[in-house]
Every structure is written in structure tokens, then in C-alpha cells.
Amino acid sequence: MDEKANSPGEWAEMTFSMEAPDLLARPKPEPGMEKGAEKNIAPGDSENPEAEHPFQEKASSPEEIAPDHETSSRFENLIMEKKDPLAGLRGALPAGSQVGTQRRPPPYSTGLQVTEEQQRYAAYLERLMAGESKPAAAGTTRRSSNRWWRWLIAALLVLAVGLPFASGAQVAPAMSSSLDGGASATIIDGLSTNLPVLVAFDYEPALSGELEAVAAPVMDRLFIKGIPLALISTSPTGPALAERFVQDASLVNKQQNQGGVRYVNLGYLAGGPSGMSYFASSPTEAKPLSVDGDSAWTAGPLQGMRSLSSFAAIIILTDNADTGRSWIEQLGLHLGATPMLMIVSTQAAPMIQPYFDSAQIKGIVSGLPDARIYEQKYSLPGLALHYQNSYSVGMLVAEALIVAGAIWGVIARRREHRNDSRKGA
Amino acid sequence: VKFKGFLTTTCAIVFGALVLAGTLFGHNADGTLSLLGELQQLILNVAVILAGFAVLVGILNLLLVHLKKVRLKQKGAGYSIILIVTLVATFLLGLLAHYIPMAASLFSDTFQFIQLPVEKSLMALLAVTLAYASMRLLRRNLSLVSVIFLVTALLIMAGMAPWPFLGDEPFLSGVIRPWMTRIPVVAGARGILLGVALGTLTTGLRILFGSDRPYGGKDG
Numbered sequence: 015m016d017e018k019a020n021s022p023g024e025w026a027e028m029t030f031s032m033e034a035p036d037l038l039a040r041p042k043p044e045p046g047m048e049k050g051a052e053k054n055i056a057p058g059d060s061e062n063p064e065a066e067h068p069f070q071e072k073a074s075s076p077e078e079i080a081p082d083h084e085t086s087s088r089f090e091n092l093i094m095e096k097k098d099p100l101a102g103l104r105g106a107l108p109a110g111s112q113v114g115t116q117r118r119p120p121p122y123s124t125g126l127q128v129t130e131e132q133q134r135y136a137a138y139l140e141r142l143m144a145g146e147s148k149p150a151a152a153g154t155t156r157r158s159s160n161r162w163w164r165w166l167i168a169a170l171l172v173l174a175v176g177l178p179f180a181s182g183a184q185v186a187p188a189m190s191s192s193l194d195g196g197a198s199a200t201i202i203d204g205l206s207t208n209l210p211v212l213v214a215f216d217y218e219p220a221l222s223g224e225l226e227a228v229a230a231p232v233m234d235r236l237f238i239k240g241i242p243l244a245l246i247s248t249s250p251t252g253p254a255l256a257e258r259f260v261q262d263a264s265l266v267n268k269q270q271n272q273g274g275v276r277y278v279n280l281g282y283l284a285g286g287p288s289g290m291s292y293f294a295s296s297p298t299e300a301k302p303l304s305v306d307g308d309s310a311w312t313a314g315p316l317q318g319m320r321s322l323s324s325f326a327a328i329i330i331l332t333d334n335a336d337t338g339r340s341w342i343e344q345l346g347l348h349l350g351a352t353p354m355l356m357i358v359s360t361q362a363a364p365m366i367q368p369y370f371d372s373a374q375i376k377g378i379v380s381g382l383p384d385a386r387i388y389e390q391k392y393s394l395p396g397l398a399l400h401y402q403n404s405y406s407v408g409m410l411v412a413e414a415l416i417v418a419g420a421i422w423g424v425i426a427r428r429r430e431h432r433n434d435s436r437k438g439a
Numbered sequence: 440v441k442f443k444g445f446l447t448t449t450c451a452i453v454f455g456a457l458v459l460a461g462t463l464f465g466h467n468a469d470g471t472l473s474l475l476g477e478l479q480q481l482i483l484n485v486a487v488i489l490a491g492f493a494v495l496v497g498i499l500n501l502l503l504v505h506l507k508k509v510r511l512k513q514k515g516a517g518y519s520i521i522l523i524v525t526l527v528a529t530f531l532l533g534l535l536a537h538y539i540p541m542a543a544s545l546f547s548d549t550f551q552f553i554q555l556p557v558e559k560s561l562m563a564l565l566a567v568t569l570a571y572a573s574m575r576l577l578r579r580n581l582s583l584v585s586v587i588f589l590v591t592a593l594l595i596m597a598g599m600a601p602w603p604f605l606g607d608e609p610f611l612s613g614v615i616r617p618w619m620t621r622i623p624v625v626a627g628a629r630g631i632l633l634g635v636a637l638g639t640l641t642t643g644l645r646i647l648f649g650s651d652r653p654y655g656g657k658d659g
Contacts, residue, residue, distance in 0.1 A: 167574070168567045185603040219550075220558035250494065254550045284491035285483075292483035295465075299480070300487065307537060339632070347462075360599070364624045368632060371625070383600070402601070409600040412570050413593055419574020420589055427581050 167415060174411035178403035186406035192384045193363065194370060198355050198377025199391060201327065202235055209326035210242040210278075210315045214341060215256040216249055221333040221359055224382070226259060227397040229331050229357045231388035232379055233259070234396065241326065242315030243277040246301065248289060248337065253281045253305055278316055281305040290344035294322055323350030331357045335365030342369050353377070447654050454482055455647050502526060595619060 128136070178185055192199075205211065213233070217225045236243065245256040260277055280301040283289045293300040297311075298320060304310045311319055322328065322345060332338045338356055345354065353376035358366050360381035370378045379385065382405050385398035461479025466472060472480070505519035529549055535542035573592065576585055598615050645651035 164567075164571055167571050171567055171570060186601050218558065219555045220562040222555065223559055223562070251550070251554070254547070257547070258551060258555075282491075283487075284494065285487040286490065288483055288486045289490065292480065292487050295476075295483070296480055299484065339635075364620065365628045365632070367620075367625050368629045381599075403603075406600045406603050409596055410603060412566075413596050415570055416573045416589070416593060419571075420577045423575060423578030424581065426578055 170411055170415065171408060175404040175408040178407050179400055182400075184403065186386075186402045192387045193367070193380050194378045194384075196387075196391075198232070198379050199388060201353050201355060201377050202232065202239075205236075205239065205241060205326045207240050209324065210244050210319070211236060211327045211329060212244045212246065212322070212325045213256070214328075214330045214332070215245060215247045215252045215259065216337045216341070217252075217255070217331055217333040217359070218249065219251055219255060222255060224359050225331055225333055225357070226262075227382060227401050228359070228379060228385040229259070230396050231385055231392065231394055231398060232329070232355075232357060234394055235388070235392060237276070244280060244310075244316055244325070245277055246280040246283055246293070248283050248286060250282055253279055257305075275314065278310050278314055279305045280310055287340045287344055290340055294345045294348040297322060322348045323352050325352050328352060328354045329357060330354065333359040333362055335362040338362060338366050339369075342374055346374060355379070444652070448649050448652055451646055451652070451654060452649055455643070458482055459643075459647070498526070498530075591619070 243260070245253070245260070247253055247256060249255075256279055281304065283293055283301060285292065289300065301310060308314075310316055319325070328341075328345060328349065330338055330341045332341070335358075338358060342354065342356075354374075355377040356366050356370075356375050357379045363378065363380035366375070366378055366380075369375045379388065382398050382402050385396075386402050388394075389396050389398050457475070458479050461475045461482075464473060465476030465479055502523065505522050508519040509516045509523070529546070532542050532546040532549065536546045537543075573589065576589055594615055598619070642651065646653070
């Protein structure tokens with residue numbers, strides 16, 4: 015135990031502190047021991063191989079432990095029995111605790127014998143431990159660099175999307191094939207103008223940019239043909255989106271659509287799939303009034319309608335595959351010969367595609383390319399044409415950025431790995 | 440608590456069984472509604488009314504939570520005040536829209552010029568964020584799965600839109616993209632849909648048998 019530590023607790027505290035222990039310091043020879051130490055534990059001394067061991071305490075020879083002659087004679091002088099029956103005798107063994115009390119303990123060295131090299135290692139370890147306890151400086155330069163990168167990427171994407179739209183340059187060529195092979199266009203062309211079409215506006219305002227551009231040519235075609243519409247939604251924001259859509263001149267080629275005459279907005283249908291099921295089995299009871307508070311089924315475009323099979327077609331606009339699935343599943347039993355079409359965002363299309371393949375829905379219009387084909391087919395240039403130029407350039411720039419980022423990521427990782435290996439070595 | 444669990448379980452089983460029976464045997468031979476069909480419609484009607492009322496209860500709860508935050512002067516109470524003011528104003532505008540044309544116009548403008556642009560802007564930010572995340576993907580996690588993910592995304596993107604001034608690239612748009620969207624994507628989608636259908640069926644049966652009680656009770 016170190017001489018500075020007065021108790022085991024203090025010793026433990028010193029042992030586990032972050033400072034380098036004293037045993038790693040250069041040992042100082044004690045007074046009176048210099049000669050013996052140099053003789054016994056000189057580093058590299060072939061006669062004392064144990065001296066190479068860094069944590070080998072200095073061995074004490076039997077001569078040092080045994081009392082010397084002077085001490086022995088003093089002992090004999092001091093011990094003389096004064097009590098019976100050994101009174102007057104010298105050299106008698108002392109009784110009990112007196113044994114050895116007069117013996118002076120030889121001095122022991124508590125230092126460790128270490129070489130220069132070992133001391134250097136110890137100093138290195140000390141610096142390492144001190145460095146561990148210091149907080150690493152934050153990589154401010156790196157963060158700043160990342161922020162600039164993000165701004166640069168955002169600027170590139172904004173330019174790629176904005177410039178074609180603002181300039182009106184025609185950079186995206188005409189498309190050739192749609193997802194459903196033109197099935198939805200054929201159905202809409204064949205619709206009777208006497209019967210209304212039910213349109214469900216089930217998308218979120220966030221995705222209205224895509225959905226409105228995709229749905230615009232289809233809805234425009236319905237309005238041009240003079241087909242009345244019934245609008246409904248299972249989303250609370252749906253009725254407002256539906257109203258906006260039919261009133262927005264840019265979406266429906268400047269046609270004036272009067273509510274109650276050309277269309278009826280049935281509003282919000284609560285209950286999710288349960289509401290859909292109820293509406294499918296009894297639409298007049300599920301939504302008896304329009305959003306204006308008028309009776310929806312006794313006058314106007316829906317007069318005389320009783321069931322879903324009375325509609326010319328059902329069109330679902332959605333950005334959500336689950337919502338589309340619910341409409342298909344809940345309405346499927348009640349449709350009869352009425353075709354159901356889906357206008358979906360690009361992200362929802364793969365999940366709706368199996369329903370088209372299995373003929374549960376009769377047509378699917380997905381994303382800007384399909385909308386562009388619709389516009390081409392009926393020579394109705396609209397939002398899809400303008401958007402697709404931006405879409406085309408923006409997608410190309412995004413792809414280029416991702417490829418460049420991926421290549422740079424691989425290079426940077428390899429470089430980091432190499433640097434780590436060098437440091438480790 | 441036990442009685443409550445018993446009541447909710449009994450209600451769920453009885454009404455679930457009635458709706459199922461109404462779906463299977465809801466119509467007579469002449470196409471008119473049977474008694475089970477009428478019961479099913481009645482139950483669905485009640486469910487729709489309850490669902491509509493639940494929306495109002497949810498809004499009321501939101502209002503009370505934020506009122507409490509304001510009263511206790513908790514962190515972010517300023518935002519709560521903004522929420523309460525806008526919620527009450529929009530609600531009143533919605534109520535008055537049926538009677539006052541100006542309120543109807545304001546109500547429509549609130550949606551068109553506030554909610555719509557805000558949600559669209561957030562969606563636009565997502566595009567930049569996704570592009571940046573894709574760029575850093577291999578830097579963060581260089582693995583075979585990451586490489587496959589990135590290459591697939593790039594192929595789909597390349598085949599999705601026509602190339603500027605070039606149009607459809609024959610190999611990507613004519614071979615790769617149709618194959619990917621028709622075969623692996625549709626196969627995955629079908630698998631997910633079948634899994635959803637089986638899961639829905641199992642959950643329905645568990646609720647009908649009372650072994651699953653999401654509405655409360657022992658397992659609720």
C-alpha cells in the first residue's frame with residue numbers, strides 16, 4: 015500500500031482515479047538503500063534477471079531480515095529476568111508480547127523497478143487516459159459543409175423543376191403506353207351522358223399537386239361530355255378538395271361548373287370502411303343531404319338514383335393504397351355492371367395494380383405519364399404537359415445526384431477505413 | 440371492471456356476428472333486404488354516426504389538452520394559444536358558412552390559402568430530404584442490401600419519367616421498368632395484399648370468438 019494512503023479506502027480512491035499512479039513514476043532510491051538497490055536491481059544486469067520485471071518489488075535478503083550483531087547484544091543486555099523463579103538470569107526468552115518488540119524493522123522499498131522504455135510507455139498511457147477524459151472538439155467545419163451541401167442539392171432540384179416550368183420549354187417527348195393500356199379512356203368514352211358518375215376524392219391536400227394533375231384530363235373529359243357528377247370523400251378535407259377541383263378553372267379547362275346542376279357534393283362520409291359499406295348498400299340513407307344542406311337524391315343530377323349500380327361509373331381518386339383497397343372491397347358486391355376506375359398517385363399504383371389485373375377494377379390512371387397520354391389522346395393540353403417537363407428534368411437531376419452521392423460515399427468510406435487502419439497500425 | 444369487459448365483449452361478438460350474417464344473408468331471393476340485411480344497415484348507420492361523433496370528441500379533447508397547457512403555462516403554450524384561436528375561428532366560420540356568404544368565402548380561403556400550401560410545402564421538402572438521404576445512404580451503410588435498394592430505386596426512377604429531349608429510353612422504359620413493375624413489384628404487392636386479407640380474417644375471427652379484445656377487457 016502506498017505510504018500516502020492512510021487507509022484502504024484512500025488507497026482504492028487513488029488507484030481508480032484518472033491520474034497516473036505513483037508506481038508509474040520514476041522510483042527514487044531511499045536514503046541508505048542506494049547502494050543495495052544499485053547492486054541488486056540494476057536494469058539489464060545479467061546476474062539479476064528478476065530486475066527486468068517492471069512490477070517486481072525489491073527482494074529482501076535473509077541478512078536484512080535477521081537482526082545484526084549490535085542489535086543482538088543490546089537485546090541480551092536489556093532482557094534480564096527480575097521475577098521468580100528466573101530472577102537474575104540473562105538471555106531467557108521473553109514472555110508474550112515482549113517478543114520482538116525491540117526489533118527495528120528493516121527499511122523496505124515500495125517503489126517499482128522500471129526501465130526507461132517502460133516509463134515511456136507509462137507516460138504514453140497517461141496521456142492517452144488524459145485524452146479520453148477530455149471532450150472531443152465538435153466537427154463544426156463538417157456540419158457547416160453538410161449544411162451547404164443540403165442547400166446546394168435543394169437549389170439544384172428547385173432549378174431543375176422550376177426552370178422548365180417557368181420557361182415553358184418542351185423537353186419531355188410524348189409518351190406511348192399507359193398502365194392500363196387505354197382501358198379507362200375506352201370506358202369513359204363509352205359512358206352514357208344521362209347517368210351520373212360517382213367520384214370519391216380521397217387524397218390528402220399534401221398530394222393534391224400530383225392527384226389534381228393526373229385527374230384533370232379525366233374529369234375534364236367527363237365535363238366536356240356533360241356527365242353529371244356526385245362527389246364524396248371519407249377524408250375530412252376531401253369535400254373542400256372536391257369543391258376546389260370542380261371550381262378551379264385551370265383544372266377543368268375554364269369550364270363553369272355550377273353546384274347542384276352539374277355536380278352534387280355529398281360531403282364527408284364518416285366511419286372509414288364501415289361508412290363505405292353502409293354507403294354501398296344504401297347510398298340514399300348514408301348521405302341523404304349535400305354539403306349545402308339540400309336533399310341530394312330528390313332533385314338535381316341524382317334524382318331517382320337508388321343504388322350504386324345506377325351510376326354510370328365509379329371513379330376513386332386516392333393517394334393511399336389502403337383507402338383504394340377499402341373502396342374496392344366494400345363497393346365490389348354492390349356495383350353490378352357499373353365499372354370502377356381508379357386514379358391514383360404513382361406511389362399507390364403498385365398496390366392497386368393486382369386489382370386491375372384481376373378485373374376487380376376496370377381501369378387505372380396513375381401518375382403524370384398516364385395523364386399526359388390522356389391529354390395527348392384528346393388534344394387537351396393541361397397541367398400534366400407542364401408538369402411533365404419539370405418532372406422529366408427533375409428526375410434526371412435527382413438520379414444524377416444520387417449516383418454522384420453514392421460514388422462519393424463509397425470513396426469517403428474507403429478513405430476513412432484506410433485512415434483508421436493507419437492509425438491502428 | 441369485469442362487468443365492463445363482459446359487456447364490451449358481448450357487444451362486439453353479437454354485433455360482429457350480425458353484420459357478418461347480414462353480409463352473407465342480407466338479401467332475399469327477389470333482391471329485397473332480409474331481416475338480417477336491415478339489421479346490418481341499422482348497425483352500420485349507428486357506427487357511422489358514432490364515427491362522426493368521435494371526430495368531434497377528438498377535436499374537443501384536442502381543445503381541452505391545449506387549454507390545459509395554456510392554463511398551466513407549460514412549455515409551448517404560445518403554440519397552443521395559436522391552435523385554440525385558429526381552431527375556434529375555423530369552426531365558427533364553418534358553422535356560419537351555411538348562413539353568411541362572406542363566412543363561406545373566408546372558410547374556403549382558409550383551406551385554399553393556408554392549409555393547402557402548408558401541406559404541399561412540407562411534401563416538397565420531403566423530395567429534397569429523400570434525395571439527400573439517398574445520396575448519403577452508402578456513406579452511412581455500405582452493405583449489399585443498401586446497394587440493391589439504391590440500384591432498384593435508380594432503375595425505377597430512370598424508367599419512370601421520359602428523359603429530357605430523348606424520350607423513353609428503349610431498354611429502361613421498354614424492358615426494365617415494365618418487368619420490374621409487372622413482375623417483382625406486383626408479386627410483392629400481391630403478397631402484401633394476401634397477408635393483409637389473411638390478417639383481417641384472423642383478427643375478425645379472434646374478435647368474434649372473444650379471444651382478442653381491442654376495445655377493452657382482459658386483453659384490451
